[in-house]
Amino acid sequence: MKKITALSTALLAATSICAFPGIASAATEKATECTGSLIERLTAKYGGGTVAELDIYFNGTTGVNCARMNHVGVTYGKKYFTMVYIGVCKETSPGPTCTITQNDSDEGNYTHYAGPVSVAARKHCIYVTAQLAYPTMANPRNLDTGDASHCG
Structure with a gap:
């Protein structure tokens, strides 16, 4: 299943950057926003807050899905390793398998x-x-x- 391979690759890259911070240059957050309608918001909690x-959007006019991982609460304005990944599934209906055909990702100390990251996924599912490496990289928040999912 390619989804697991893509996820593993993304998390391995994330771990490598945090484990060897001198190797990666300082990241710059992208200035653009997602367009379209918010179709899902997942939240990560820690210590009661x-x-x-993770905001996921779909633009029905362009067929583009977009995602962005936002810092909120105590993490807002503080630098933490943050990553977001979006992939287009070959599949066209929700289910346990997602064979990734294209993807986009962003990661850095933000x-x-x-993000935002985006893919053209009209009539296909996405993953x-x-x-967010909070409170530590060894104990991150994953969403x-x-x-x-989100097939259409």
Whole structure:
């Protein structure tokens, strides 16, 4: 199942950057926003408060899905390793399998958000995953849509 391979690759890259911070240059957050309608918001909590939100959008005019992992609460404005990944599934209906055909990702030590990342996925499902290294890289907040979802 390619979804697991893509997720593993993304998380391995994330771990490598945090484990060897001198190797990666300082990341710059993208200035653009997602367009379209918010179709899902997943929240990560720690210590009783929300520390991150994964926002997923779909633009019905363009057929583009977009995702962004936002810092909120105590993490907002503070630099943490943050990543977001979105993939287009070959599948066209929700289910336990997502064979990734294309993807986009963003990661770095950000103060406000990772992303946005986007893919053209009209009439196909998507898979989205994100991570915020809070409170530590060894104990991060992870969010994802599960399997193939948001098909259309």
